[in-house]
Amino acid sequence: MATAQPHYKHLKEKSVSIVLAPFSGGQGKGGVENGPDYMLKHGLEKQLQELGWKTSIKEPLKDTNYEELKQTATEKSATSKTKRGDLVGEATKKIYNTCKNEIGDDFQLTIGGDHSIAMGSIAGLLQRYPDAGIIWIDAHADINTVTTTESGNLHGCPVSFLMGLDKENYPPELQWIPNQVLKTDKICYIGLRDVDAGEKKILQENNIKAFSMYHVDRFGINSVVEMAIDHVSKGNKDCPLMISYDVDALEPSYVKCTGTMVKNGLTLREGFFICERIAETGNLVALDVVEVNPELGTNDMDILDTIMAGCAVVRCTMGETLL
Ligand SMILES: [Mn+2]
Secondary structure, three states: OOOOOOOOOOOOOOEEEEEEEOOOOOOOOOOHHHHHHHHHHOOHHHHHHHOOOEEEEEOOOOOHHHHHHHHHOOOEOOOOOOEOHHHHHHHHHHHHHHHHHOOOOOEEEEEEOOHHHHHHHHHHHHHHOOOOEEEEEOOOOOOOOOOOOOOOOHHHOHHHHHHOOOHHHOOHHHOOOOOOOOOOOOEEEEEEOOOOHHHHHHHHHOOOEEEEHHHHHHHOHHHHHHHHHHHHHOOOOOOOEEEEEEHHHEOOOOOOOOOOOOOOOEOHHHHHHHHHHHHHOOOEEEEEEEOOOHHHOOOHHHHHHHHHHHHHHHHHHOOOOOO
16 A cells, blocks of 8 residues: 655645744753754754745744843742743743744644643644644653642643633743643554553543553554544544654663663654655644653763654654655
């Protein structure tokens, strides 16, 4: 059976806005803000052009106010136990405004940065495609609330904020997120294997669809991806789709430069297959690639492996096929 060449049916032309989100405030380790720079230096933009994309770059965080804020950001917001809520709130709001207002009919490709940036990219995408289904590829569920988070790191919370869970306890700076912009039945996870007790409860109580590594072993990656697409599409064969891809979903031996590694992850082929198969539907409109942290490498090979994996995820999502 021949592989269909992805054709991106929701786009007027093959044009992509690359939204740079060099941000690390959603967690405690420095370096993840350099992910976009490293991926661009590795030739990401040219690789997309070779796949037939017209490219443009957007930099929502490049302005003085944000730089000033970064200097004065506090470890904890005064009214919340989450860390750096002021900084995360300001950065994600800027990303949101760009994704909502400046993408036009382009494919939305957001390069992080830590996973907190998905509050901006997904909320923004859902303003343009309110019915879009989100497929969240990750070792973690990232659905802690202000109440359940143990670390206080907001990169472990973006999904709950997008769903409006525990809204009464939001840090004030994150009140901008449109209420319940993401419906609990319009997201599906693949790759989970490190889920906090509080998160498990949230997933169960809200009936949120999730395929852990158990399900990948049980059904195989092909069936899991089909079930994920079916779940978020709700019977609409033209349902716009977005992938939010945390590279820590992949087995750590392939991706050593990421902040929260968990063993027994997706193989590289499984990780790429997810993107290739979803692209093949023609329904993709957006992708996040997050948590590439070049500064966590102990040698050049580890850094290169991680950057290459990140770039390959982008290419597999944006039309590269094996044949
Ligand atoms: Mn994540």
